[in-house]
Amino acid sequence: MLEQAVAAGDLDAARSAAQQLWTAGDHRFDAQLVLLVDAMRRSDWKAARVFLAGRADKAGMNPVARLIVPTFQAWIDVGARARRPDRHLMAAAGTRAEPALMLQIVLVHAATRRGNDAARLADEIGLSDRLSQLVARRAAATLDRAGEGAAAERLRARIVLAAGEREDPMLLLPDQPVTSPRAGSAQWLGLLADSLARTPTGDAKLPLLFARAAHWLNDEDWAVRATLVEALIRDGQEGAAMALLDGLRGKLPPVLAMRQAELIADSGNLADGLERAAAAARDDAPRALLVRLADLARRSGDARAASAAYERLDAALGEEDRALRSSLLLARAELKLQADEWDAASPLIERAVALQPDDPVVLNFAGYSALERRKDVQRSIARIEAAWAKAPQNASITDSLGWAYFLTGRTDEAVELLEKAQRGEPDNAVIVEHLGDAYWQAGRKFLARYSWRAAALLADAEMATRIEAKLRDGLTPATVAP
Template identity: 65%
Template sequence: MAATDGSAEALDAFVRARLAEEAGNPAASLSALRTVSSLAPGLPGVRGRMLEQAIQAGDFDAARSAAAALWDSGDRRFDAQLVLTVDALRRSDWKAARTYLAGQQDKAGVDVIARLIAPTINAWIDVGARAKRPERHLIAASPAARPEPALLLEATLVELAARRGDDAVALLDTIKPTDRSSQLVALRVVSALRAAGRDDAADGLERRIALARSEGDDPLTLLSGQPVATPRAGAAHWLALLADGLGRTPHGSPAVPLLFARAAGWLNEEDWQVRAVLTDALVRNGQAADALALLGDEALPPVLTMRRAELVADAGDPAAAIVLAERAAAAEDTPRSLLLRYADIAREAADDAAAERAYRRLEASLGVGDAPLRAAVLVARADLVLRTQGWDAAEPLIDRALKLGPDDPMVLNFAGYSAIERRRDVDASLKMIEAAWAKEPQNPSITDSLGWAYVLTGRLDEAVPLLEKAQRGEPENAVIVEHLGDAYWKAGHRFSARYVWRAAALVADADMATRIETKLRDGLTAATLAP
């Protein structure tokens, strides 16, 4: 840019855009980038950055405008392609949607389009265009040698939307919903079958899903009641499914699942699964306030009400979070996963009575074959009772947990650590912790328990290496870091102890911070030894 008043203003706006981006304020960044674009329309990279910030901010008009400018200039990047495809679907312009979907890409983009998106979106475009056999795209993408049940189940969903129920049921008989993605699609098929009056086929598919499903309540499976019958709804549900899967990829960029989730939301934000996936994508991208706003104040399904409660708690309003959590868990048949989340919110809010109610309800829902979960609930209740009523009230719960899980590392560690820190039957307690560690030597919490038990029993040479290992495993766990500092002090490593205590103080709660401050000033004493 030439050194003119306009270029200076553009540079100032660009700096403001970058600062807003780094501060996690995409709307402000987008506004500043608009100024840059108006003052210096030829500045390289501005349109791409505008598209990225518009996607994060959820500004569809801005995203469409930036994507169109990039596309027309020959920069046919994947995010622009997806936004323009979504725009065409929103307008029911099937020809344009197909054109954008087939647009030129770099090799990575081609792979993504061909494998994950094109078969499904093309099938739903064909439903809208009333083409013959729209499911053919999906069936062709699932080779006979290695069938992909999610694609084949999506094909039955397409056939139902095209009002070819007999063909859908016939295809359904050949598919086994094995993995999580196929089970989630299968739940949509169940809803579509019921909407089409095919209850027998829906019942049969539900039984097969139940046989394949692993234990636990997946939040998305609790939001499966909305049928998918239109191209927009079909494309939205599939893009949300992809966003959810990408969000579960370890060490993945949060921007990629957010792109897919935004696209799904722009197509059908009334879909509860889409709303749930977009909420989590926003949280992963550091946009918790936007996620909370997305859920709004309207009536939500229980699982989304519980998610809202968690976000409200994280935002610093525990009282309001408890109200929402109780609303989410009000039904007698509340799933166990929601009761556990209710208990976690109650504990974070220091509402011990609410937490106890949640644990009692959870325990009452368990059957004979649920011994491991019953033991875990008893441990949680015992931990709560230890804080509020002391050892004598908690000991019967701990004993019950040990009878149910005598070889469970979590139960052994909790029972041994709780007893040894109160100097109750030290030898037996230490043996329980050692047994837990022998089963899970890589678990930082159990490693910390054993190291601290050795500190309390005077075995410092063994304690320090264990606590160092625990700290490497969970470097931001204040309890572990304080334990290591205390062990260093007892072992005579005073400089190391003070260094570690300062690190612990950065992540400590109020009580721990006060204790560490005293140790940093006066050194370790019996009164300031970690609990």
């Protein structure tokens, strides 16, 4: 019942189930966190201390508890107006002076009207990782609120330097100061949920628990809302994630409006998704949002919208963005190829190769696009061979080289490479059809028909028609794959 209530976001049901477990002596972590959050929502600092200490015998061994206990102890003391609430965080930060925890001390100082101490400490903290940069954004906004604007600006300047060119959606959310114990605990839980969700092999339940608890503490925190949306999606609750964003329609920051647009597109409504994305990325949108707009435009199949998005993104790139500019050129070339405009696509492809001459994906795209149209076959093959030499385990590049050899009569080599490509991507209809054609050319007609039938199960309408003809008449010049 507790786990289901947390998943559904039903605090009343979660509290009831947690209280029953706690009273029965089952002091499990999720029950502790729900009861702790409920006590803080009621400003019952005495009860909050009781619940926080309820698993003290396990806290020394539980890494999850170690993450939250010092911060909650500090904020509970702030709420209870206890002396030196920062002592818990100072002890937890230890001699290593963990920057994210030290920045929590900055927040606590500011909340207890020790603005000068907060400013001095903020100047001393290095921003060594993503978590510290995200906490620093909240600390800067809080310093502003405390009247320490100069210290806030110095901290923001260091966030920009530490973040570099990384385009993190969390860094695009509005700055929000931390002004209360509930807000302080919520921002920390939300950041932990975000970090836990980024663990590739992690469980979806713990990030969702932390994100739910954070949202119950402060549902006006944009970072918490963004984290809960992602936790719900990871838990398979796309509908609940959509509902959370729909309830704030018209008030969403651009980065969350873009996430909403992507979810709408993922649900099958590409046109509406693209319209929302365009609205989210209007005016002087940051590059990260333009990248996402361009991707949605490409997915939508709206060539005009995609072209416009690519042009806006291209204008936003600097000289140092060689890799991204190269990818953008290939995306623009792909639009031209879809419209059967080789002469317009070719210069874009060559510019991409000039920017990234050693990139296997770029070389393969350049070689295969030309090979499909039987343009400059020898140079195309040379480019694909160079791509394969750099990435021999890439199934798409292996397929390209095998197909290049098929087209130039090197059938045995083609079969060997296409078999390898098919093992790498057995559900790729293009690769499977290529292999069938190569088998036929090699005289292995039973295997050819077997491959064609497998490809037909995955094929689009055009491919299915071509394969039907091959199954009926065998391979002919008219039915060879593109």
